[in-house]
Amino acid sequence: MKRETAQVPFGYEPPVRTVKGVLVFYDSFESEREEDLEEELAAALVTARQRNFTKLVLYPLHEETLRRMTKIPVLPYHKREKSLIAWKQESGSSLVTLESWEGRRKKYTPFEAAVRHLEEIYGGPLFLYVTPEMANRLAGYDAFKEVIKRIRLILSTAPGEALHPNLEKFRSRWDVAGEASADQANRDK
Template sequence: MARGNSMVPFGYEEEQPKRRGTLLVFETFEDWTDHELTIVLELARQRQFNKIVLYPQHEDSLRRMSIACAVPYYKRVKNLEKLVEEAGGKGAGESRITIDTWEGKRKKYTPVDTSLRFLTDKYTSPYFVMMNDHYAVLFAGYKGFEDWIREVRLLVWKRFGVPLPSKLLSYSDRMDFMEENGEEAGGN
């Protein structure tokens, strides 16, 4: 088998990719408008993420997580698709945004660690997981949290003013915080 060696000029350095990593957004997406999507797109532009994955969760998953959601899964997905389409029309880079509907195909409860395993197998690393403060508190209480916080970087969006537990804050070197308006914030 031929190796395919190629000649390069002396001092050549391979150009590093300008964009890197995948932003995985865990949310209900129940009350999302173009404002919330714009905040996520701006964060992705600032941090130069390669891919944005919006991951709506099924009603059964939300119910088991004690997260209230009155809008059915398929309506939340349709709303997201419409928002992404409108954002693409404004030149926001629609091709980088993906709505992953794997949980809709399963149609049952899917634990967060199973979802993360699926998403990290499917998309390129490094991984950044964006959750609102309510999701982050629940995530910190799960059994596999310590394993996952070593694999991903957590972006906690302080949308609801939920106080963060000490277990979550003990990993503050593996997470960043955003205020409700989308601006980067310091610690808790």
């Protein structure tokens, strides 16, 4: 096998990688008040900017998926998608992308299939921005133990008292958006 050599100037240092992946906001985007939804979206955008993600992908769940996850009725997918499109235009950020794969499927999409699709489209590393309630629901799935090894979770707020045992087990794979993780603090030193 032939060796290839490359010449670089004396003292060359490779550029430091400043961007670290894609942040996917995986949620129903259903809120009783529109102001609450806008606050959640703005907080996700702030987190994406603070942590230097290449994209903030809004991933609204289809009502069939939500029906199986929560048993709570929600607005139709297209109405929730319209409000997300309006917020995206209002924010004016090129960082925000709306993923409409579940809208095209028009049926229940398992969590692991959604993550596989996101990995194929956006590459890695993949970070899911979720609420603590959604994290508890996702941790209850059998596929969670395999999926959490490929992704990291960022919780929008600190979790309450009831934390799923799988979230406890994989505590190193998630952190809270407002708090600096131990890994991040060690890198900053």
